[in-house]
Amino acid sequence: MNASRNHRPHAQEVWQKLLHVLTLTRERELTCTEVEDFIDYYVELELAGENPQKILPEVAQHLRICPECQEEHEALRNILETDL
Amino acid sequence: MSISRENADWLAHLRSSGAARDLAIQDLFAWLQNRLFFYLRGRDDLRQLHDQELQDLSQDFAQESVLVVLQKLDQFQGRSRFTTWAAKIAVHQALGELRRARWCDVSLQAITQDGRFEPEFFRRMASHNPEASAIQQEAIAVVMDVIENELSPRQRRALYARMVLGMPSSMLAEELGLTHNALYKLIHDARKRLKARLHARGLDPEELLASFR
Ligand SMILES: [Zn+2]
Numbered sequence: 001m002n003a004s005r006n007h008r009p010h011a012q013e014v015w016q017k018l019l020h021v022l023t024l025t026r027e028r029e030l031t032c033t034e035v036e037d038f039i040d041y042y043v044e045l046e047l048a049g050e051n052p053q054k055i056l057p058e059v060a061q062h063l064r065i066c067p068e069c070q071e072e073h074e075a076l077r078n079i080l081e082t083d084l
Numbered sequence: 085m086s087i088s089r090e091n092a093d094w095l096a097h098l099r100s101s102g103a104a105r106d107l108a109i110q111d112l113f114a115w116l117q118n119r120l121f122f123y124l125r126g127r128d129d130l131r132q133l134h135d136q137e138l139q140d141l142s143q144d145f146a147q148e149s150v151l152v153v154l155q156k157l158d159q160f161q162g163r164s165r166f167t168t169w170a171a172k173i174a175v176h177q178a179l180g181e182l183r184r185a186r187w188c189d190v191s192l193q194a195i196t197q198d199g200r201f202e203p204e205f206f207r208r209m210a211s212h213n214p215e216a217s218a219i220q221q222e223a224i225a226v227v228m229d230v231i232e233n234e235l236s237p238r239q240r241r242a243l244y245a246r247m248v249l250g251m252p253s254s255m256l257a258e259e260l261g262l263t264h265n266a267l268y269k270l271i272h273d274a275r276k277r278l279k280a281r282l283h284a285r286g287l288d289p290e291e292l293l294a295s296f297r
């Protein structure tokens with residue numbers, strides 16, 4: 001459970017990660033709380049075959065930059081796709 | 085099954101009293117618990133748990149989530165299905181707890197107490213990596229200059245904890261005594277500054293990144 005904690009990434013890995021988030025950095029961004037307000041709607045659009053990246057581009061941008069919201073987005077998708 | 089309730093019915097039943105409310109709570113709990121169970125079972129980091137332990141865990145998460153859902157009923161705006169909204173709350177609860185458990189025995193104070201972004205960190209990379217082109221080295225120098233001379237100690241620590249240690253922002257916010265949103269803004273401001281400084285020197289992060297591919 002603690003793999004990520006003990007893993008100290010190589011400098012080059014961090015440098016690329018930093019460059020990556022800088023390419024995604026916008027003047028105005030949504031916070032996690034704002035993204036959370038829309039994430040259920042976002043996932044339903046996705047599952048309905050709509051294009052949420054187009055409809056909610058700021059949410060899509062935040063998901064690319066924020067590991068926690070990304071993880072919650074994937075989990076929510078997974079849960080809604082579970083066919084019981 | 086429960087999912088067939090319309091949003092209005094969910095709200096009405098959960099706000100009512102007596103049998104209708106109990107049944108709705110039961111249905112919501114079962115719906116969340118089942119799905120959380122399969123989700124948790126699919127997680128790599130929980131692979132060592134047996135099904136019974138996963139059942140217990142999903143039960144705990146579902147129980148807590150139902151309570152939060154009941155507290156937040158008035159905040160449901162009907163943008164999605166009610167169950168989707170409830171699942172969002174459950175995911176937030178469950179993942180928040182898993183992250184806390186993973187980091188609970190770590191002292192952020194200890195691992196980031198120097199408050200520096202290990203300034204040698206990127207320099208070492210530049211010197212140990214002869215292929216790092218002159219332009220990468222120039223960009224590293226700009227970034228290090230901003231980190232050392234323009235960011236606040238708090239920003240340096242936050243950036244380090246997020247980018248290098250991968251610390252969850254909820255834990256970091258707590259550690260720094262900031263709200264989640266204030267922490268986001270702190271790091272966002274740091275990113276904007278770094279980007280602006282690079283651009284001012286004619287350096288484009290996208291191009292710099294492309295050279296690694
Ligand atoms: Zn986020």
